[in-house]
Amino acid sequence: MMLILSYCQDALEKLLLSPSIGTESSLPLLTTAVVLAIVLVLYFRNMNSSKVIGDKTLPPMAPYSFLETVKTLSTSDAPWFYQRIARSEIGTVFRLQLFPFGFGPDVVIAGDPKLAQSVLRNSTNLKPAFIYKSVIRGPTLFTAEGGRWHHARKATAPAFSSKHIQKMNVTVLEQVTKWIQEDLVPNYVEKEASFDIASVFLRQMLKGISVAGFEYEMSDDECEEFLLELKIATLARSHNPITKIVSPFTSVGRRSNLAVDRNREFAKKVLEHYRSLECPNDGTIISMIANNANYESDEERIGDIMVFYLAGHDTTAFSLAWTLLELAKNQSEQTKLRSALRNTPREEWKNLVELRCVLKEGLRLHPVAAGGSWRVLSDDINTDKYFLAKGSIIAIPFLVVHRNKEYMDKP
Numbered sequence: 411m412m413l414i415l416s417y418c419q420d421a422l423e424k425l426l427l428s429p430s431i432g433t434e435s436s437l438p439l440l441t442t443a444v445v446l447a448i449v450l451v452l453y454f455r456n457m458n459s460s461k462v463i464g465d466k467t468l469p470p471m472a473p474y475s476f477l478e479t480v481k482t483l484s485t486s487d488a489p490w491f492y493q494r495i496a497r498s499e500i501g502t503v504f505r506l507q508l509f510p511f512g513f514g515p516d517v518v519i520a521g522d523p524k525l526a527q528s529v530l531r532n533s534t535n536l537k538p539a540f541i542y543k544s545v546i547r548g549p550t551l552f553t554a555e556g557g558r559w560h561h562a563r564k565a566t567a568p569a570f571s572s573k574h575i576q577k578m579n580v581t582v583l584e585q586v587t588k589w590i591q592e593d594l595v596p597n598y599v600e601k602e603a604s605f606d607i608a609s610v611f612l613r614q615m616l617k618g619i620s621v622a623g624f625e626y627e628m629s630d631d632e633c634e635e636f637l638l639e640l641k642i643a644t645l646a647r648s649h650n651p652i653t654k655i656v657s658p659f660t661s662v663g664r665r666s667n668l669a670v671d672r673n674r675e676f677a678k679k680v681l682e683h684y685r686s687l688e689c690p691n692d693g694t695i696i697s698m699i700a701n702n703a704n705y706e707s708d709e710e711r712i713g714d715i716m717v718f719y720l721a722g723h724d725t726t727a728f729s730l731a732w733t734l735l736e737l738a739k740n741q742s743e744q745t746k747l748r749s750a751l752r753n754t755p756r757e758e759w760k761n762l763v764e765l766r767c768v769l770k771e772g773l774r775l776h777p778v779a780a781g782g783s784w785r786v787l788s789d790d791i792n793t794d795k796y797f798l799a800k801g802s803i804i805a806i807p808f809l810v811v812h813r814n815k816e817y818m819d820k821p
């Protein structure tokens with residue numbers, strides 16, 4: 411209650427003191443104030459710590475209001491917000507108020523690995539599109555459901571067969587070797603200068619995916635522009651429904667839309683470039699998107715091209731950067747891995763236990779999709795403790811799952 415009151419007070423103070431009342435920028439504040447008044451009235455109805463339906467108990471409700479919740483979930487603190495709740499007496503499975511006034515389906519955070527696994531393994535549980543839209547716009551592999559998702563996913567899956575992965579590896583290895591010889595060694599190693607490894611990997615991955623998967627060589631400028639526009643679009647992204655409604659009327663919202671337009675323009679260029687090739691390669695991601703007649707339009711193809719550029723680059727770049735940081739902090743593990751790599755031919759690295767363990771531990775400690783996957787339940791779930799109703803929205807925050815004390819001695 412105190413949180414709501416302080417939020418109200420804060421919003422009203424800003425509203426009354428704001429020199430911009432009546433201008434475009436006061437619109438979100440006015441809307442927020444009206445909604446806050448309604449929230450106050452309905453607040454108590456929605457703050458039950460637990461809910462019982464018949465003889466079945468829903469997971470406990472986290473003690474945060476709707477506004478507190480959406481405010482936090484719209485920031486990079488979201489995974490740690492889940493983790494703080496999971497480490498409190500509430501436990502690793504709990505509900506959140508993601509919809510105002512108790513309307514909407516239950517939203518359950520599943521930080522328990524077994525529950526998470528059963529939700530993700532059931533392919534009839536679909537993704538809630540409203541969570542995945544935003545930085546791409548229009549239907550994509552990420553946001554689509556049913557047949558649309560199926561044809562796009564199935565159509566591109568062969569591009570990830572081991573044969574094609576090996577081909578992509580060769581292309582990426584050539585590119586990374588060039589970077590090591592022409593940039594890393596002369597500019598950093600020999601001069602003993604430091605650099606931001608994550609930032610370098612982001613660019614290397616983006617260019618690597620572009621060449622290996624799309625037969626398109628991204629220039630340095632295109633790379634910088636893509637990353638900048640993506641950052642602008644992502645920063646403006648919000649789970650707050652009020653922000654979403656007013657977004658088209660604010661300069662931040664309009665700039666974010668422009669950022670999405672610009673990156674879609676880039677994806678369109680990639681598609682046109684592929685179509686202009688005289689002898690394109692078979693089995694690339696772009697060949698499977700461009701030649702798939704199930705797409706209804708190029709707009710849809712452009713959406714999926716964006717998905718691969720987005721989903722592939724920062725996930726891999728940050729996972730590798732975090733893993734290297736962990737190795738730097740754990741010298742004995744680093745020495746073990748280095749000697750294992752030196753004593754094993756390169757072609758056999760993919761089976762090297764030491765390498766596999768280091769990569770898995772890096773991914774466990776620093777899951778890039780830390781905020782997690784979301785699904786809508788297609789059927790009821792009964793665990794030994796809780797009942798989750800069909801239609802509930804389930805979020806699986808990998809940070810909480812991977813660091814669950816019940817399953818790990820040193821999470």
Ligand code: HEM
Pocket residue numbers: 551552563619623717718719721722723725726729773778779782783784
């Ligand atoms: C360390 C590297 C990576 C990690 C940790 C990672 C993680 C994930 C996770 C957790 C999801 C599920 C998202 C969800 O269900 O909400 C996902 C989906 C996806 N990822 Fe990755 N990913 C990585 C690399 C890549 C790469 C290199 C590509 C392609 C070039 C890629 C393409 C995709 C696509 C297309 C999806 C959506 C699949 C679907 O909806 O059916 N990912 N990834």
